[in-house]
Amino acid sequence: MKALILYYSCSGNTRRLGQRAQEALLSRQWNADIFHLRDFDADNYPYHPDLIVLGVPVQYWDVPNSARRLIQKLPPFKGASAFVFSTFGKCVINPVPFLLAKELIEKGCTIVGGGQIVAPHAAKVDGRQRLGDLEAAFGRGQPDDAASSQFTAVVQGIAEKIDMKNTARIELAELKKLHTRGMLASLMGYCTSNRERMWFMPHIDYDAAMCKNCHQCIESCDAGAILCTSEKEIAIDKGRCNKCYQCIDVCPSGALGTNWSQAVFWTRAVRLFAREAETKFAVG
Ligand SMILES: Cc1cc2nc3c(=O)[nH]c(=O)nc-3n(C[C@H](O)[C@H](O)[C@H](O)COP(=O)(O)O)c2cc1C
Ligand code: SF4
Ligand code: SF4
DSSP states (O other), X not given: OEEEEEEOOSSSHHHHHHHHHHHHHHTTTXXXXXXXXXGOOGGGOOOOOSEEEEEEXXXXXBOOHHHHHHHHTSOOOTTOEEEEEEEESSOSOOOHHHHHHHHHHHTTOEEEEEEEEEOOOOOOBTTBOTTXXXXXXXXXXXXXXXXXXXXXXXXXXXXXXXXXXXXXXXXXXXXXTTSOOOXXXXXXXXXXXXXXXXXXXXXXXXXXXXOOOOOHHHHHOTTOOEEEOSSSOEEEOTTTOOOOOHHXXXXXXXXXXXXXXXXXXXXXXXXXXXXXXXXXXXXX
């Protein structure tokens, strides 16, 4: 049997789980390829997978904008089974597994399972402290061992069912039930767009004097929001920026930054609406 694992990841949590899925499938003698969505070349991918595993982090209560664009460009996978998952911090609302399932159904897949995995451990990025509270609040770190083991068992269980030709489609309503609930929060989630929610978060600041013109930020930006304006300078297109703060992590010279106190303020404000997030799965 053949599996194709596709993920989107900024700080590594979702990638780690994608790798766990690959290990789980290899241990069942499956072939399992894994790609960051950005690196997947559908035109030159020769196999027709039996199982698609698709995972992304939650960003601003939604599928990250850049990931959504890449997912929509995927080819049809007619007849394949699919397992969808999201990683998230302390979430107000997490419709992401449900949204991923909808995308894959349009591509001809049958959804056989989904899950949301909490990645709550705060970690410093590149040993720097400046992400501070934002880090802790968003939980950029890694899923704990219990959640990772649960994830592995679920993927192995799905592979076993496919091997036995015993898979069952799950209802999308099951994926909706995974959401971290809270009436007011859910209402806010459905009434505002992803762009509106990120509006409160600070823009990227650029200090040209510190820039080494290495272009690592340009390569890291999946939104194509960083432009090379001259031999010495770059510029951020605020209209395109998804405020994922990935470019700040990769900049070796400290030329990129943001107003973290504003970010921390809004993150804390949003957390007031959040309930404890739970790792949960739904399997057909
Ligand atoms: C810009 C940004 C926005 C985020 N928004 C949310 C959110 O709305 N809800 C949530 O629970 N977690 C949110 N998170 C936390 C991530 O979903 C979580 O840390 C995830 O595990 C990161 O996965 P990755 O390491 O694969 O990028 C956000 C993280 C970032 C960087
Ligand atoms: S400019 Fe930076 S923060 Fe904005 S989308 Fe690109 S990588 Fe993310
Ligand atoms: S990564 Fe930093 S140093 Fe390199 S071009 Fe971008 S802003 Fe300049």
